[in-house]
Amino acid sequence: xxxxxxxxxxxxxNRVGLTPGGVKELVNHGHEVYVQHTAGENSGYPDEEYVAxxxxxxxxxxxxxxxxxxxxxxxxxxxxxxxxxxENQLLFTYFHFASYEKLTKAMIKSKAVCLAxxxxxxxxxxxxxxxxxxxxxxxxxxxxxxxxxxxxHGGKGILLGGVPxxxxxxxxxxxxxxxxxNAAIIAAGMGADVTLCDISLPRLRYLSExxxxxxxxxxxxxxxxxxxxxxxxxxxxxxxxPGAKAPFLIRKEMLKLMPxxxxxxxxxxDQGGCFETSHPTTHSDPTYVVDxxxxxxxxNIPGAVPYTSTVALTxxxxxxxIQLANKGWENACKDNKELYKGLNIVKGDIxxxxxxxxFNLPYVELKL
Numbered sequence: 001x002x003x004x005x006x007x008x009x010x011x012x013x014n015r016v017g018l019t020p021g022g023v024k025e026l027v028n029h030g031h032e033v034y035v036q037h038t039a040g041e042n043s044g045y046p047d048e049e050y051v052a053x054x055x056x057x058x059x060x061x062x063x064x065x066x067x068x069x070x071x072x073x074x075x076x077x078x079x080x081x082x083x084x085x086x087e088n089q090l091l092f093t094y095f096h097f098a099s100y101e102k103l104t105k106a107m108i109k110s111k112a113v114c115l116a117x118x119x120x121x122x123x124x125x126x127x128x129x130x131x132x133x134x135x136x137x138x139x140x141x142x143x144x145x146x147x148x149x150x151x152x153h154g155g156k157g158i159l160l161g162g163v164p165x166x167x168x169x170x171x172x173x174x175x176x177x178x179x180x181x182n183a184a185i186i187a188a189g190m191g192a193d194v195t196l197c198d199i200s201l202p203r204l205r206y207l208s209e210x211x212x213x214x215x216x217x218x219x220x221x222x223x224x225x226x227x228x229x230x231x232x233x234x235x236x237x238x239x240x241x242p243g244a245k246a247p248f249l250i251r252k253e254m255l256k257l258m259p260x261x262x263x264x265x266x267x268x269x270d271q272g273g274c275f276e277t278s279h280p281t282t283h284s285d286p287t288y289v290v291d292x293x294x295x296x297x298x299x300n301i302p303g304a305v306p307y308t309s310t311v312a313l314t315x316x317x318x319x320x321x322i323q324l325a326n327k328g329w330e331n332a333c334k335d336n337k338e339l340y341k342g343l344n345i346v347k348g349d350i351x352x353x354x355x356x357x358x359f360n361l362p363y364v365e366l367k368l
Contacts, residue, residue: 001325002032004068006061007039010075012283014042014306015313017072017093020049022314022321027054031325036064043306065089070329072321074313075300076103087111088347090329092321094118094133097344098245098358099272104345108361111348113329118270119243119352120320120342127242128338129320131178132312136302138182138238141265142171144296145234146190148287149263154294156261158233161191168192172228174220174249174274175238176203179267181211183236188212195228225249229257237266237274243344244354245272252276252290260292269297334368 003026005017016039018026023033033055037047047057058064065071065084073093077085079102085091087110095116097104107114117129127134142160149155149169162168171187173180176198187194188211196211197220198204204217211217218224229235229250235258239246246268255277268274269281277290280299287296302309320339323332333340344352349364356363 001328002034002067002069003321003325004058004064004071005033005035005039005055006064006071006073006081007036008074008303009061009080010078010300010303013075013300013303015074015303015310016040016043016045016306017074017313017317018321019043019310019314020045020053020055022318023050023055024053025318025322026325029322029326032056034058034064034067036061040310043310045310070321070324072317074310075303076100077106079106082106082110085110085112088113090115090324092117092317092324094270095344096270097352097355098243099270101359104350104355104359104361107345108348108350112345113343113347114345115324115329115333115339115342116243116344116352117317117342119344120338121242122338129313129316129342132316133302133309134178134240135182136305136309136312137267138179138236139186140301140304141179141183141236141238141267142186142190142234144286144298144301145171145236145263145265148294148296149234149261151261154261154287154289155263156233156259160187160234169233170231171195171234171236172225172232173197173236173238174225175240175268176200176207176217177238177240179240180236180238181207183238183267184211184215187234187236188214192234197225197228220249222249226254226257229254230259232258233262235262235264237264237268237278239268239274240271242354243352245358246274248274248276250275250277255291255293258293261294263294263296265296267301269299273297330368340368
């Protein structure tokens with residue numbers, strides 16, 4: 001199979017879909033890999049490393065899309081890429097369709113096969129291709145929150161861990177999944193007073209046993225969140241409903257409960273955001289203020305640490321990419337139920353129900 005790896009062109013997206021090591025694995029299985037010129041440069045991988053592993057370098061993104069039977073990338077295609085995508089071409093990347101109607105309709109029109117990293121799902125309901133980036137985003141959410149709560153960046157001017165004689169900051173984490181747990185670990189490690197909310201009592205019971213003792217657990221409800229906000233300095237939104245739009249857990253009128261200069265980091269922004277006042281931002285312009293509350297809603301948080309993110313992502317995607325390349329998408333998805341659940345749009349049909357429901361579009365059950 002011919003596999004194309006384009007350079008990411010989303011704002012400040014420095015990751016790349018494959019490391020040179022990933023290229024070598026695919027070449028060893030008899031496939032041809034075409035990498036766009038400088039695609040891996042921002043992740044620390046020059047063209048020469050890809051060539052040494054057997055890749056062919058193509059000069060433009062147009063060439064990559066025109067050549068590849070399967071396109072492996074990181075972020076969803078943006079408008080400049082829509083017309084480059086071919087009918088029956090397999091796209092293997094993050095899509096987050098439920099929060100992007102224009103993208104959804106463009107991919108329907110393209111009649112390509114869209115296999116989304118974020119909905120590949122194991123029998124235990126874990127999300128193996130979302131997990132590594134959720135780990136990065138969860139850890140970085142606290143790192144960024146600590147930065148923007150500093151006074152020069154618009155925050156209230158509080159040190160997350162405090163110092164002897166001064167209380168630490170209070171951090172509220174909404175969601176006890178991979179993002180939330182990683183956020184809680186980093187916030188606790190920095191010495192903050194952390195409260196983690198989730199709707200699952202068994203999950204909270206487990207987390208109370210394994211997380212550091214400065215992480216307290218709390219059943220997630222509107223009442224409990226409202227009671228926490230007046231004493232909270234940093235909120236991490238870490239809610240996920242696989243493939244679907246995130247629910248709003250903090251509405252606009254609730255912002256007035258929070259101390260002036262508090263920070264909200266919405267990691268769920270890829271799926272529409274879990275704060276009513278959220279809208280996507282970029283690494284070049286990451287924050288805005290609503291009712292004296294700083295909002296950080298960067299839609300590709302891991303893109304700021306591309307080396308770590310690219311390696312972690314390739315580690316996870318590689319076994320699936322090899323199956324898709326070796327068998328073709330239909331046979332691979334027939335043999336592997338995890339991959340089957342990754343199919344979102346196939347040749348003009350929405351085959352993932354949560355995406356269809358998000359926009360009241362027809363859903364087609366795909367039978368292979």
